[in-house]
Amino acid sequence: xxxxxxxxGIIGNLKEKRKIFTSEADLQLELAGIIKNEYKxxxxxxxxxxxxxxxxxxxxxxxxxxxxxxxxxKYKTKKFYYKDTDGCVYxxxxxxxxxxxxxxxxxxxxxIETIKDQKKEDxxxxxTIFITNxxxxxxxxxxxxxxxxxxxxxxxxxxxxxDKLMWKKNKSVDNERKNSIILNNRHRFKWETFSTINEDKxxxxxxxxxxxxxxxxxxxxx
Numbered sequence: 001x002x003x004x005x006x007x008x009g010i011i012g013n014l015k016e017k018r019k020i021f022t023s024e025a026d027l028q029l030e031l032a033g034i035i036k037n038e039y040k041x042x043x044x045x046x047x048x049x050x051x052x053x054x055x056x057x058x059x060x061x062x063x064x065x066x067x068x069x070x071x072x073x074k075y076k077t078k079k080f081y082y083k084d085t086d087g088c089v090y091x092x093x094x095x096x097x098x099x100x101x102x103x104x105x106x107x108x109x110x111x112i113e114t115i116k117d118q119k120k121e122d123x124x125x126x127x128t129i130f131i132t133n134x135x136x137x138x139x140x141x142x143x144x145x146x147x148x149x150x151x152x153x154x155x156x157x158x159x160x161x162x163d164k165l166m167w168k169k170n171k172s173v174d175n176e177r178k179n180s181i182i183l184n185n186r187h188r189f190k191w192e193t194f195s196t197i198n199e200d201k202x203x204x205x206x207x208x209x210x211x212x213x214x215x216x217x218x219x220x221x222x
Contacts, residue, residue, distance in 0.1 A: 005062070005069050007127055007218065010034055019195035020082060020090050020214065024075035027131065031073070032060050039064060052118045056111065067124035070115050072108035074130040076101045076137065080211040081204070082197055092211075098136055099148035103177050105130050105217075106151050106165060112221045113184045126221040131194055133214045138191045151181075153217060158188040191215050 013034050021027040028046060036044045041064070048061040062069040077092040084090070095101070105128060112126035130137070130153070140154025147168040159165070166180040167173060194216040199205050202212055 005039070005064065005125065007220070010038065011129075011216065011218070013038070015195060019197060020080075020084075020092075021075060021131070022090055022092075024073060027075045028059055028073055031071070031129075035060070035062055050115065050118070053114075056114075058111075058115070064124070066122065068115065068119050068122050068126075069124050070112050070126045072111060072126075072128045074101065074105050074108065074128075074132075076130070076132045076134060078132075078134045078211040080133055080208050082202055082208075082212075084201075092133070095134075098134075098141070099146075099151070100177060101132075101137065102148050102151040102153050103173075103181075105153060106159075106181055106183070107177075109187060109219055109221065110181050110183060116221060117184075124222075128217075128219045128221070130217040131214055133211050135210070135213075135215065137217075138215050153189050155189060155191045158186065159183055161186050185221065187219050189217055189219070191217050 010031070014031060017034070018030055021030065032044050032046055036042065039062070043063040045061045046059070048058045050056055050058065058070045059073045060071040062071065076095050079094040080090065080092040082090045108128045112128060115126060116123045137153050138155050140152045140157065141149055145168070149168070150165040161184065162182055164180050164182050192215065194214040196214070197212040199209070199212070202208055
């Protein structure tokens, strides 16, 4: 691969351009635009369906020198209202389902491991990215007895190779999330601050004072 794909630089440019997003689709479009602007010869596709799985849709697929760089995104929010200097309103909803959010992110890691296995020589590197203004994702569940404890994204947590991640037996989940997950590689969760909306720019700050900082988690699959 002749061109080094610099995810740190890409996220740095994303931070400079945007502090907040209206939705996951908004994040996806913005990130794809930055990638295409920096890597003009790259092929960038959204919601790409690979030939080996008609049910899979890759959030962002970057192809440089015929090498695949798949990226999966998550954007989970607490209730927050903000109007920027251009008059654009960000009316974020209270999503709160931490169990599903955690499971789905780890499932994203597994998805990219699957892409790596399937594409073999065409695979370069993959990334999962989670952005949220809900600090509970970073802090993790209150104890190990909660139903999704094994899917926790707690800061500094490490998942070992071949760990079998499962729901607690008393947890009822939909079919999409019922299966346990076994990852092929070791993964560590390290959260960083993505952005903070200044207090003086927020209407009714007392209502949203715990929602104005956004955090980012990135995992690399290679």
